[in-house]
Amino acid sequence: MDNMSFGADSMDPIRVNGNANGVVGDGKRKPTVNSDKIVAVLGSGDYGRAISRRLVNSGYTVYIGSRDPNRGKIKTLVRQTGATLTGQEAALAVAKVVIVAVGRDHYDFLPMTHLRDKILIDVSNNTERRRGPHYRSNAEYLQGLVTEAKVVKGFNVLSAYALENGGLQGSKEVFLAGDHADAKMKVSDIVRSMGFHPVDWGSLQASRDIEDVPLKFMPSWKRPVAVVFGIFVFIWILALFSFQICRNLASGNWHERWKHLAMQNFNRVIAITAIWTLSFCYLPGLIAAYIQMWRGTKYSRFPKWLDDWLKMRKQLGLLMLGLASMHACISVAYLTPQMTSWVYEAPTKIQAEVIVGVNTTSTKSISIYNSEFNWRGELFLTMGAISTCLLVVLGVSSLPSVTATLSWREFTFIQSKLGWVALIAAASHDIFLAWHYMFLYWGCFRTLPIGPQYALYPPFIAVIMKIPLLLPPVDNYLQKIRRGYERNSQYEIRGSEGV
Structure with missing residues (x-):
């Protein structure tokens, strides 16, 4: 795990100087890495780190792309996941599959030219249900920004807490939607390797319903x-x-x-x-x-x-x-003998002289209840x-x-x-x-x-x-x-x- 640190090293597909040609500083070619097992995660927040940890534990090499990879606090948090923290462009240069772990409001600030021809997994959710004739889901909006990419909606039904705590939600269904069958197949393989069950909901338009799933309040109850x-x-x-x-x-x-x-x-x-x-x-x-x-x-x-x-x-x-x-x-x-006397043994009745006045007494019958x-x-x-x-x-x-x-x-x-x-x-x-x-x-x-x-x-x-x-x-x-x-x-x- 030593090579999965904050940035690139001699064993990293990303060169120290930021190039991605697979040649290290001394001119020697580094050991190759299976490109199908490399995933880039855009976003170093809670969810980005959580899904990166799960991917690393599932055998993937993960690069977390951040706009500012030199922040000390982020470095410490990313080190705990086993992923490599680097810049967004450097992470995108070596990965065919990209998990976009930022909110819709940040899509416009992504390096669009580097997202072309990539498989983009949109994991975002809405804060409220959106409807209307011109409504587009987050995944559809991302696809519109990068038309050359293959956007797949998925993972939004999994919380960061569940991902970080191992198999807490193991075998949970992960709903997928996308217009490209090959991209959905690739993402389905990733979902299975992480211990979840992929469910294909159809075209990317179905992402509207998928994004509504976390907003539903106990529908089966x-x-x-x-x-x-x-x-x-x-x-x-x-x-x-x-x-x-x-x-x-x-x-x-x-x-x-x-x-x-x-x-x-x-x-x-x-x-x-x-x-x-x-x-x-x-x-x-x-x-x-x-x-x-x-x-x-x-x-x-x-x-x-x-x-x-x-x-x-x-x-x-x-x-x-x-x-x-x-x-x-x-x-x-x-539950007392006074309240449910019929399930207790019969009480004992006694006659007692009861003082009712200064010099006056009265004989009354008193029941002593049996606790058995x-x-x-x-x-x-x-x-x-x-x-x-x-x-x-x-x-x-x-x-x-x-x-x-x-x-x-x-x-x-x-x-x-x-x-x-x-x-x-x-x-x-x-x-x-x-x-x-x-x-x-x-x-x-x-x-x-x-x-x-x-x-x-x-x-x-x-x-x-x-x-x-x-x-x-x-x-x-x-x-x-x-x-x-x-x-x-x-x-x-x-x-x-x-x-």
């Missing part, structure tokens, strides 16, 4: 958040009627129970929302299985609503994990703990960095088998908590179900749909379809053929 929020609001309204409005109507006292809105009602609602959301993670897969068996093939598309539902299961699962964690924290804070759980309370807490633990495992295993370390069989076991155990444990947690009321008590106007009852509706539907799929004949037929078998087809693919 908007619909799942809206769904979960809708469930929350629906259940909160039911809880309001059940625990406040209806009970106050029955008692005639409108000042009761309103103080419980902030904690007890909220805790009930997020618990029910969490178990509904967990059920909604598995219901679309069950519906898809029945559709595949009905059609006798896996090659026909699902309805759009089901396809969208399947795609947001990961987000639903992570939102559910957040709700379940919040429910566990709140429950630990206020009964059998139902212990099962209630155990099922809740098991469900929470499994939900954490499901959430962690869905992270890309963890998923990459799992085989397909391991991932399927965690997300499917353990997921169903978590759903059943969560439903059991609810059943053991409200066993005393589950089938003996009705809520609003003695007609509507109480919270623990309607919390079980989606899990119950999911379990009922799952049971037939566990039967060996049904399961074998479904697996055969998923391996490629098509009913009523002249080409019936059996076993693992055609997969």
Whole structure:
């Protein structure tokens, strides 16, 4: 790494005097360097240094071209990347591929004549979305400045932090756009060598959409958040009627129970929302299985609503994990024998003389609550703990960095088998908590179900749909379809053929 210093040396393709003819000062020809593995980076800022470090670690010889390569601070920072700091013209003289790591406002100050016939990789982003009949992306603007160059849009979806921290975003997709197929192929090779996955978005005009990608705010989360929020609001309204409005109507006292809105009602609602959301993670897969068996093939598309539902299961699962964690924290804070006496051992009642005046006493019955759980309370807490633990495992295993370390069989076991155990444990947690009321008590106007009852509706539907799929004949037929078998087809693919 000694030759990758601030400037040129006797082993550098760039001569000390700034020439690039491959001859050093004593007249001897220096060792040749593979020109396909040389990359020039224009810009010595954070992003320029970050991508240079990644390129050097990927086996490339990198020259960072700066307008002022003699600044001491920049020299120190560039030395840490393993690249060579030099002037812009000197860097461009030896590299066919150039990464333009400066903002659009600085394009006009680039050495345009030296950029001709080069492959220019534009990595810039916009600060806001730009639209209009005369709008051109940064990459299109650069192509207009240097018409003889081959501009390719790419790398703008990777942050400097991610590039500097090794494989933090390994296997991440890098979107490419350009009008020259050979240039995009060259850039694709560079992307792969850096440990990322290139995705061709088409012509350079597609760079407008690529530059908008970093400006999008959680696009895959908007619909799942809206769904979960809708469930929350629906259940909160039911809880309001059940625990406040209806009970106050029955008692005639409108000042009761309103103080419980902030904690007890909220805790009930997020618990029910969490178990509904967990059920909604598995219901679309069950519906898809029945559709595949009905059609006798896996090659026909699902309805759009089901396809969208399947795609947001990961987000639903992570939102559910957040709700379940919040429910566990709140429950630990206020779960007492006074609040949930039915899951504790029966209290001991005593008669005591209570002083009610100066010389007056009164005999009152006092309950001394028992802090030990009964059998139902212990099962209630155990099922809740098991469900929470499994939900954490499901959430962690869905992270890309963890998923990459799992085989397909391991991932399927965690997300499917353990997921169903978590759903059943969560439903059991609810059943053991409200066993005393589950089938003996009705809520609003003695007609509507109480919270623990309607919390079980989606899990119950999911379990009922799952049971037939566990039967060996049904399961074998479904697996055969998923391996490629098509009913009523002249080409019936059996076993693992055609997969």
